[in-house]
Amino acid sequence: MNVRNLWFKRFVPLFAMGILVVGLFATAGAETINVGSLNDMTGATSDVGKDYALGIAEAIHYVTDNGGVNGKEIKLYQFDYGYRVPEALTKYNLFKRLKCVAVLGWGTGDTEALSPTITKDKMPYVSASYSGHLANPQKTPYNLFFATDYSTNARAAITAWFDKKWPAHKDYGKRKPRFACSYMFASPYCSAPIKAIKDQATILGFEIGPDQDVSLFAIDTKSQILALKEFKPDLVWHGNTTMSVAATVRDAYSLGLGAGHIVNNWGYDENLPRLAGEAAEGVMGAAVCAFFGEDVPLMDKVVEYAKKYNPGIPPEKRLIRTVQAWGDVLILWEALKRADKAGDLGGESILKNGFETFENFDIHLGAPPVTYTSTDHRVAGQVPIYEWKDGAFRLVERVDLKGRWPDKWANEWLGW
Amino acid sequence: MRKKSLILKGFSVVVISTLLLACATAPPTPSEQNFQAPVVTLNWVEVAHYWGWWYFSKKIEPTKGTAGNYGAPLDLAFIFDVNNPNPYPVLMQNLRFTVAFEEFDLNTVGSAEMQWIPAGKTNQLRVHAMFDGRQSLLSLLVTGGFKLQEKGMGAGAGGAFKQLAVWWEGIPSVDFPIHVKEGSAVFNADDLMVVTSFSGTFPSE
Numbered sequence: 001m002n003v004r005n006l007w008f009k010r011f012v013p014l015f016a017m018g019i020l021v022v023g024l025f026a027t028a029g030a031e032t033i034n035v036g037s038l039n040d041m042t043g044a045t046s047d048v049g050k051d052y053a054l055g056i057a058e059a060i061h062y063v064t065d066n067g068g069v070n071g072k073e074i075k076l077y078q079f080d081y082g083y084r085v086p087e088a089l090t091k092y093n094l095f096k097r098l099k100c101v102a103v104l105g106w107g108t109g110d111t112e113a114l115s116p117t118i119t120k121d122k123m124p125y126v127s128a129s130y131s132g133h134l135a136n137p138q139k140t141p142y143n144l145f146f147a148t149d150y151s152t153n154a155r156a157a158i159t160a161w162f163d164k165k166w167p168a169h170k171d172y173g174k175r176k177p178r179f180a181c182s183y184m185f186a187s188p189y190c191s192a193p194i195k196a197i198k199d200q201a202t203i204l205g206f207e208i209g210p211d212q213d214v215s216l217f218a219i220d221t222k223s224q225i226l227a228l229k230e231f232k233p234d235l236v237w238h239g240n241t242t243m244s245v246a247a248t249v250r251d252a253y254s255l256g257l258g259a260g261h262i263v264n265n266w267g268y269d270e271n272l273p274r275l276a277g278e279a280a281e282g283v284m285g286a287a288v289c290a291f292f293g294e295d296v297p298l299m300d301k302v303v304e305y306a307k308k309y310n311p312g313i314p315p316e317k318r319l320i321r322t323v324q325a326w327g328d329v330l331i332l333w334e335a336l337k338r339a340d341k342a343g344d345l346g347g348e349s350i351l352k353n354g355f356e357t358f359e360n361f362d363i364h365l366g367a368p369p370v371t372y373t374s375t376d377h378r379v380a381g382q383v384p385i386y387e388w389k390d391g392a393f394r395l396v397e398r399v400d401l402k403g404r405w406p407d408k409w410a411n412e413w414l415g416w
Numbered sequence: 417m418r419k420k421s422l423i424l425k426g427f428s429v430v431v432i433s434t435l436l437l438a439c440a441t442a443p444p445t446p447s448e449q450n451f452q453a454p455v456v457t458l459n460w461v462e463v464a465h466y467w468g469w470w471y472f473s474k475k476i477e478p479t480k481g482t483a484g485n486y487g488a489p490l491d492l493a494f495i496f497d498v499n500n501p502n503p504y505p506v507l508m509q510n511l512r513f514t515v516a517f518e519e520f521d522l523n524t525v526g527s528a529e530m531q532w533i534p535a536g537k538t539n540q541l542r543v544h545a546m547f548d549g550r551q552s553l554l555s556l557l558v559t560g561g562f563k564l565q566e567k568g569m570g571a572g573a574g575g576a577f578k579q580l581a582v583w584w585e586g587i588p589s590v591d592f593p594i595h596v597k598e599g600s601a602v603f604n605a606d607d608l609m610v611v612t613s614f615s616g617t618f619p620s621e
Contacts, residue, residue: 041523041524041525042522042523042524042547042548042551042552042555043551043554043555044551044554044555044557044558045558046521046524046555046559047555047558047559050514050521050524053524078528080524080525082548082551083551083554084548084551216557216558217557217558217561217572217573218561219561219562219565219571219572220571241558243558243559243561243562244558244561247561247562275562308611309600309602309611310598310600310611310613311600311611311613312597312598312599312600312613312614312615313598
């Protein structure tokens with residue numbers, strides 16, 4: 001065999017095979033799954049939206065570092081839409097062109113506007129809008145979230161106050177407790193659980209007073225507090241976001257309203273005591289998961305990734321919104337893994353082979369284990385209710401709505 | 417035949433020598449010990465596009481198009497120097513930062529386009545940030561109410577509009593400090609990763 005023959009017969013085929021193998025491995029290593037993320041980092045909800053957006057990106061890094069979707073990497077396309085609904089629709093079209101298999105959405109604005117489209121497109125849309133009516137898969141099968149919905153949270157919050165605070169009241173056993181609601185009437189987010197909380201107030205035997213219309217922009221709510229004083233409520237439910245809730249709680253404190261306060265999720269975070277000061281003492285709320293840095297499983301990773309990827313933001317400035325973002329990413333990750341294992345990463349498969357196979361799937365982070373069925377997308381019947389007390393958020397009660405009212409839970413409360 | 421063999425031998429010697437020379441002069445490879453975090457510095461800010469200050473509520477009938485709540489947009493460009501102190505190239509994966517006018521956070525923007533920075537060199541990166549008058553108004557109203565009141569701008573929409581007018585009308589001469597804060601940039605060298613934090617103010621204090 002001469003040198004030339006040796007070269008062509010042995011080395012060239014080996015070289016070609018090597019190239020082929022390297023090429024194949026390179027292709028396999030590059031396999032990605034595209035996911036879109038719509039966030040508000042500039043608009044009306046940017047105070048919480050930015051923290052949530054950072055949490056989404058950090059959680060995706062965690063997913064990548066832990067094997068991705070059965071070895072496939074998630075490529076995140078994250079955009080700020082400034083809470084402008086037309087821009088949300090535009091970005092959604094971009095996600096479709098990018099062949100995203102799912103979208104991590106944000107608030108009521110984009111979620112409501114896109115709901116019919118994503119249902120038609122069979123696009124899983126995991127968002128931070130927890131409206132109860134999005135939990136009915138007969139109407140909105142592709143809208144999902146890891147948290148208990150606003151209506152469930154509101155029922156749980158009023159129940160926790162009734163269980164833990166009302167028995168200690170001087171008028172307990174002498175009269176009905178009095179209850180009123182304070183929220184921006186025109187806001188779909190604020191008004192979403194009104195019907196449910198009043199229903200729960202009726203079940204528990206409250207006397208219900210007149211609602212107070214408080215703008216999301218309010219920093220002076222004295223006229224509403226004076227109106228409430230005529231009714232003398234024992235408990236006020238706040239449906240707004242943090243700044244106006246803080247203003248209302250402050251005014252209630254300074255004007256001596258003498259009522260307890262329960263707050264919906266997006267008005268109840270680490271900024272509430274910063275803004276409301278001593279008036280925040282005793283304020284209760286539905287947090288849907290643990291607060292940033294709280295001692296619960298997996299929180300160490302949330303904090304680690306926050307410090308690692310956003311070292312310029314002090315941990316004390318981070319909020320529960322980061323943890324909520326992780327919750328949504330973790331359920332999407334699990335659904336994608338299950339759908340991928342079933343061999344189909346289409347929207348319907350992600351829903352049927354993914355989400356709707358969850359049965360008490362534990363995402364940790366202080367959130368209740370997640371269950372979805374084909375007829376019910378409420379994730380859990382248990383809600384942790386917290387209280388701000390002595391400088392910390394403390395767990396008051398995990399209210400088990402499903403256990404206490406099983407018939408109503410199963411037959412009456414879904415979807416509103 | 418012998419001639420061909422000699423040519424192949426000669427060719428092999430040249431190839432091996434080249435490889436050995438390349439190995440001898442190869443720059444250090446990235447390692448945990450030698451990977452230094454690149455440095456990101458705000459160089460300057462410019463008003464990229466400007467429409468003045470105006471605001472129309474949805475009650476105003478437009479000449480064409482759809483009525484709505486519209487505030488003047490403002491397009492600022494932030495130019496950063498990104499220095500790679502390492503003796504090997506690094507890949508910048510992305511960069512993100514928050515923009516504050518005075519003490520009010522108004523925007524969080526970034527660049528997700530990857531770029532290589534040669535060993536020991538400095539790249540420049542331009543990041544545009546669009547400020548929408550309407551969204552900035554809502555952001556101020558929902559989150560900045562207490563601060564506006566403390567600043568003496570007044571409460572509610574009146575105070576927020578007054579503040580926006582000061583910024584939008586003052587931006588051509590940059591009459592107020594523009595802060596870049598909470599910045600982070602992700603860099604890779606081979607399988608290593610490092611995150612650089614940065615901040616800055618324009619005009620510089």
